[in-house]
Amino acid sequence: MVALTRLPLPRLLHRFDAWWSGRVWVPRIHRAQQGRLIQERVATLARMLAALVVGWVPLDLYALQREELMRVLPLRLLLAVALLALARFATRLSPVNLVRLVLWAQVAGFGAMSIALESMHASVMHLNYTLAPFLVVAQLAALPLPWIRSLRAALIPAWLLVIPLASADMEADPPFWRGVWLYGTIAAIAAWVGHSQLRLLVDLLGARRDALHDALTGLPNRRAAEARLAVERARAHRGGAPLSLLMLDIDHFKRVNDRWGHADGDRVLAAVARLLAREVRECDLAARFGGEEFLVVLPDSGPREALDVAERIRALIERTRVDVPNGRIGITVSIGAATLRSNEDEATLLARADAALYRAKAAGRNRTEAG
Numbered sequence: 001m002v003a004l005t006r007l008p009l010p011r012l013l014h015r016f017d018a019w020w021s022g023r024v025w026v027p028r029i030h031r032a033q034q035g036r037l038i039q040e041r042v043a044t045l046a047r048m049l050a051a052l053v054v055g056w057v058p059l060d061l062y063a064l065q066r067e068e069l070m071r072v073l074p075l076r077l078l079l080a081v082a083l084l085a086l087a088r089f090a091t092r093l094s095p096v097n098l099v100r101l102v103l104w105a106q107v108a109g110f111g112a113m114s115i116a117l118e119s120m121h122a123s124v125m126h127l128n129y130t131l132a133p134f135l136v137v138a139q140l141a142a143l144p145l146p147w148i149r150s151l152r153a154a155l156i157p158a159w160l161l162v163i164p165l166a167s168a169d170m171e172a173d174p175p176f177w178r179g180v181w182l183y184g185t186i187a188a189i190a191a192w193v194g195h196s197q198l199r200l201l202v203d204l205l206g207a208r209r210d211a212l213h214d215a216l217t218g219l220p221n222r223r224a225a226e227a228r229l230a231v232e233r234a235r236a237h238r239g240g241a242p243l244s245l246l247m248l249d250i251d252h253f254k255r256v257n258d259r260w261g262h263a264d265g266d267r268v269l270a271a272v273a274r275l276l277a278r279e280v281r282e283c284d285l286a287a288r289f290g291g292e293e294f295l296v297v298l299p300d301s302g303p304r305e306a307l308d309v310a311e312r313i314r315a316l317i318e319r320t321r322v323d324v325p326n327g328r329i330g331i332t333v334s335i336g337a338a339t340l341r342s343n344e345d346e347a348t349l350l351a352r353a354d355a356a357l358y359r360a361k362a363a364g365r366n367r368t369e370a371g
């Protein structure tokens with residue numbers, strides 16, 4: 001029987017789902033940063049709107065009768081509080097839910113105010129609430145969302161266009177369809193601006209990732225490793241936890257290149273990188289430090305643990321064979337280990353690990369030395 005996933009229909013549906021939900025425009029590795037940016041922006045928007053909603057109160061005081069004021073004022077305050085609560089808890093909600101909530105909060109708040117003023121003859125105030133849907137949909141321009149998601153989100157504040165239809169007076173002025181046309185135009189521009197921001201963000205994150213990763217092995221590069229080491233050193237000095245380093249170098253790698261060629265040499269480097277990435281804990285960092293040299297940063301690890309990890313890695317590499325088109329390559333590595341001393345800086349720690357590596361090489365290779 002043909003597996004269901006092989007049929008073209010589910011694949012098409014899967015593609016449609018990815019397109020409809022906007023996933024096709026954001027690589028998986030960048031989704032967390034996109035989500036964080038949306039959370040920050042929604043929180044800022046919500047705070048700004050809360051201030052604007054309250055900032056309108058003096059005009060209410062000036063333009064409304066006492067009875068009208070009593071109806072509108074509590075709604076204003078309620079909307080401001082809802083927006084501030086949303087800003088406060090923005091990081092705890094998923095970006096999608098957050099966008100929905102900030103839009104619905106405004107639909108509920110502005111809608112209620114609009115209905116509260118409907119029976120009154122404060123035409124200036126009425127005019128303001130007919131502007132509300134356009135104000136809300138324009139906010140989508142601040143969010144780095146795929147255009148399809150922005151347009152879908154734009155359906156939420158569209159309710160504010162419909163609410164005035166309940167009143168016979170509002171039906172004629174402004175004409176409903178003129179409002180729909182204007183609303184659609186603003187939604188399309190906001191979706192385009194939001195989508196351009198998303199593309200810039202994805203490009204920027206991609207460029208930053210490239211700048212901090214080694215293209216051949218995919219591991220963090222020397223720059224990323226040094227930055228992380230500086231952070232870990234500061235943390236270790238502040239918190240008193242131990243911090244260790246392993247400097248690892250492939251033995252006689254020039255011979256591998258000379259015998260098997262550069263392409264197979266690259267395969268060996270990539271295999272060592274995969275092995276390192278697999279063998280270290282999530283809180284550790286394995287990086288390509290240069291050429292055939294790798295660095296492993298081990299937070300919360302003293303000399304004993306560092307030597308244990310180093311020996312485990314060394315023995316594993318010794319047992320490993322790298323498959324290449326014309327055979328299998330066996331290699332060994334030499335490792336220098338060093339643990340941070342009090343008041344020591346990163347450069348000195350690195351130099352000690354390097355000196356230990358040099359001793360391991362001098363002592364015959366395929367061994368670990370402590371610095």
Ligand SMILES: Nc1nc2c(ncn2[C@@H]2O[C@H](COP(=O)(O)OP(=O)(O)OP(=O)(O)O)[C@@H](O)[C@H]2O)c(=O)[nH]1
Pocket residue numbers: 216249250251252253254255257261262263264265266269290291292361365
């Ligand atoms: N294939 C490949 N080779 C590289 C790369 N980067 C550096 N190398 C090679 O790594 C080799 C390093 O050689 P050496 O520094 O002499 O060290 P070694 O042969 O490993 O000897 P020891 O370190 O003393 O055991 C050189 O042949 C470089 O060309 C790379 O990205 N790909």
